[in-house]
Amino acid sequence: MKSICVLVGFLVLELTQVYGQDVTKNYCGDELCQPEKRPHIACQNNNDFVASCPRDRELVPMSTKRKNLLLMLHNRMRNKVALGKQKGYKQAKRMPILQWDDELAYLAELNVKTCKFAHDSCRNTMKYRSAGQNLAYSAHSDAHKPLAEELKKMMRAFYDEQKDANMTYIRSYHNHDKGKQIGHFTQLVSDRTTRVGCAISRYTEWSTKYNRDMKTLLLACDYSFTNIWEKHVYEEGTAGSGCKSGKHPVYKGLCNTSENVNPYENFFAWWLPQNQNRG
Structure with missing residues (x-):
């Protein structure tokens, strides 16, 4: 039996200040994917699997149980770091609990319906104009x-990148000095991220490496905010001391569900694209 697990991370997106606007369903508007007017995953998308997908492809239903599992895995890992229980990492002053977002989940669904292990070029919404993405x-x-x-x-693989990161990358995000992947982990523990939505597809595809069919599972998680070049991943300080809504009753290192986070705070002098990393 052969098995493999692979990750790919998407680093640094858009920084147009539109925090707090209502969600729109017009995904073809030029304003969503500035400054390069990249194609949006949902623009003129009929929500079907692409024609090149294997015939047995299927979308795994995102049941309440599966949503709760993914949220639990995310928040347990965030909580561990926020409390300073991960060796080599300081406590997080104001790390919000992650909550589910149906629109982000819908956009993640469009990604896994390509049956390709590749990032879409843009998944921003009017509410989340700097959306991030982890794939596995x-x-x-x-x-x-x-x-x-x-x-x-898959979630453990995201988190295990902490072994190659450290507080230097947390205080000012940048590429790993030796080219190692850390972006999944930093996305996972970003204190500017408040929402996540995930989708899963599975199918059988031919592997030229192993010369046989492989049963494949594809996971995409889209986040309300992404890794930003030369900005902190999270602000260090006594766990929860910066939470304006108080600490979460279960995840004691995270802020409560009512925490209102403006991810663009202190970004007024920041300019894209020269600070943008294409990862």
Whole structure:
């Protein structure tokens, strides 16, 4: 039996100040994907799997149970870091709890319906104009594995990048000095991110490497904010001391669900694209 798990991270997106605006469904507007007018994943998208997908492709229903599992995995990891329980990392002063967002989940769904392990070029919304994205896939030679266990492995792989990061990258985000991946982890513990939405597809595809069919699971999680070049991932300080809404009753290192975070705070002098990383 052969199995693989692969990750890819998307770093640094758009920084147009529109915080607090209502969500729009007009995804073809030029203003969403500035400054380069990149194509939006949802523009003229009929929400079907693309024609090149394998015939057995399917969207895994995002049940309440699966949403709760993904939120729990995200928030447990955030909480561990925020409390300073991860070796080498300081406590987080104001890290909000992540909550589910249906629009982000919808946009993530469009990504996994491509059946390609690749980032879409733009997934911004009018509310989240700097949306981030983490992707992972696993492939097995015999059969699809239990979904919950696969999701846990993928999330653990995101988190395990902490071994290659440190507080230098947390205080000022930039590429790893030796080219190692850290962007999934930093996305995971960003204190500017408040919402997440994920989607899952699975299908059978031919592997030229192994010369056989592989049962493939593709996960996309879209976030309300992304990694920003030379800006902090999270602000260090006594855990929860900066939470204006108080601490969450379960995740004691995170802010409560009513925490109102403006991710663009103190960004007034910041200019894209010269500070933009294409990862």
